[in-house]
Amino acid sequence: MLVNTHKLKNALFVAMAIMAVPLQAQQWSLQQCIDTAQVKNKMLQMSANNVSIGEQRHKETVAGLIPKVNINGDYKYYFDLPYQLMPMSTFNPSAPAGQFKEAQFGVAHNLNFNVQFSMPLFNSQVLGAMETTKIGGELSKLQLQKTKEQVFFDISNLYYNVQILQKQLAFIDSNLVNTSKLLSNMQLLKEQLMIKATDVTKVQLQLAQLTTQKEIVSSKIAQVLNALKFNMGIPINQPIEIVPSIEFKNTRDFATQTTVDIRLVETQNKFLKSELSTLKNSRLPSLSLYGTYGQTGYGYDVKPNDFLKFFPVSFVGVQLNYPLFNGTVTQRKINQRKLEISNSKLQLSLATEQNLMLIDNAKRTKFTAQQTVENTLAQIKLSQTVYEQTILQQKQGTANLTDVLLADNALRETQQNYLSAIIEYLKAELELKKLTGNF
Numbered sequence: 001m002l003v004n005t006h007k008l009k010n011a012l013f014v015a016m017a018i019m020a021v022p023l024q025a026q027q028w029s030l031q032q033c034i035d036t037a038q039v040k041n042k043m044l045q046m047s048a049n050n051v052s053i054g055e056q057r058h059k060e061t062v063a064g065l066i067p068k069v070n071i072n073g074d075y076k077y078y079f080d081l082p083y084q085l086m087p088m089s090t091f092n093p094s095a096p097a098g099q100f101k102e103a104q105f106g107v108a109h110n111l112n113f114n115v116q117f118s119m120p121l122f123n124s125q126v127l128g129a130m131e132t133t134k135i136g137g138e139l140s141k142l143q144l145q146k147t148k149e150q151v152f153f154d155i156s157n158l159y160y161n162v163q164i165l166q167k168q169l170a171f172i173d174s175n176l177v178n179t180s181k182l183l184s185n186m187q188l189l190k191e192q193l194m195i196k197a198t199d200v201t202k203v204q205l206q207l208a209q210l211t212t213q214k215e216i217v218s219s220k221i222a223q224v225l226n227a228l229k230f231n232m233g234i235p236i237n238q239p240i241e242i243v244p245s246i247e248f249k250n251t252r253d254f255a256t257q258t259t260v261d262i263r264l265v266e267t268q269n270k271f272l273k274s275e276l277s278t279l280k281n282s283r284l285p286s287l288s289l290y291g292t293y294g295q296t297g298y299g300y301d302v303k304p305n306d307f308l309k310f311f312p313v314s315f316v317g318v319q320l321n322y323p324l325f326n327g328t329v330t331q332r333k334i335n336q337r338k339l340e341i342s343n344s345k346l347q348l349s350l351a352t353e354q355n356l357m358l359i360d361n362a363k364r365t366k367f368t369a370q371q372t373v374e375n376t377l378a379q380i381k382l383s384q385t386v387y388e389q390t391i392l393q394q395k396q397g398t399a400n401l402t403d404v405l406l407a408d409n410a411l412r413e414t415q416q417n418y419l420s421a422i423i424e425y426l427k428a429e430l431e432l433k434k435l436t437g438n439f
Helices: 002-020 030-040 042-065 124-191 197-232 260-281 329-396 401-435
Strands: 026-028 068-077 083-087 100-104 109-122 240-242 286-300 307-321
Touching: 026 030, 030 042, 030 124, 030 197, 042 109, 042 124, 109 307, 124 197, 124 240, 124 260, 124 329, 124 401, 197 240, 197 401, 260 329, 329 401
Parallel strands: 026 240
Antiparallel strands: 068 109, 083 100, 109 286, 286 307
16 A cells, blocks of 8 residues: 555646746657648638539539429419300301401310420530639639649748848847847946946947847747747647757759649630630530320319319420520620630740749749858957957957947948848749649
8 A cells, every 4th residue: 555655746846847847848850830720720721612612613514414303383263264266157157257356265174294305416605614614623722823833932941031030130139149248247347437427328229229139030930920820720829949049951953843833824715725625616516305294184063063083294305595696795705715815825925935944043042042042151250259358358359339330330330141041942942833833
């Protein structure tokens, strides 16, 4: 029993120790953010629903060729039976021509019940609609792909922004440490009456500016993280952390593939051609098979001659419909589609040429940014060395405060140039992936 009590105490101690450790926010990689967005992003979910809607529309048009069966029934009670005019010769053969006698036919109670069947044998508009909705489904899938591409682009951009801001925050923290040390030295020198109070004030001002800058950058990080979580489709209050290290490396050139935008233009061209073909074929006759089987009932409710009798009625037939003239409406629509197809071809050519130009520009920007990153990284190390040497010289009395501040500004300028170069590189990398169809 003592052993069990001892084990229970150990278990409680471990549990309390675990609870005492503050919860760490999960650290997300870029790929994890993208994978989460594929499942939870609302825009992607709506685009996927649009694909399903397109599939249902195509099935709806295909159903136009399936036979249709309707059941009809009605009951009529005539307060006044309908009249017919009959020639007088029907009742009196010697009556002169052109004279008629009114007569009422039928009974007050009339019932009809029938089953109607119809099936199109040939309908060019239904066949054309089937092809058009099929291409419309392809457009919906491409639009889903474009939405995915845009969501992935936005998430990557936001992810890199957080990393850049975190790097900037790290630089600010480093500069705060340097400035705090400098302020301590300046206060010590002022106490020894070796410098003026204005020199200390200058360093205090710089420290305050860095503190304010840190608050601004921290606020920006929170805002960009919120935008990132929104695009991922997760709650804003869910804590996440971003991998701080920026994967900056000279990646190989992306193989150029047909982009979604160009495929969209190509498919839209197919869509317009399908509509044009449907319009032309709408001049063809349509042929359908139809038939009816039912019962017609007649009733009389006055005794002793009351009765209710049903008589069968059925037929089958073929119906031909030929549009002879509709006021040139179809021709005007055909002319419109031809012009739209011409514009679509021009748009495809324009999009292809523009894409090639943007790819070349992105490659040049990426190469330049890569060189700048390497150069500014070396400049940061050099500026840090200069700053440390200037601080040492200032302690030895061979350098003044102005020299220290200039060295500090040079260090911060190289840090900012380094961050700007990384931003340009990552932007060019994202653009190149998008323009070459590698998202």
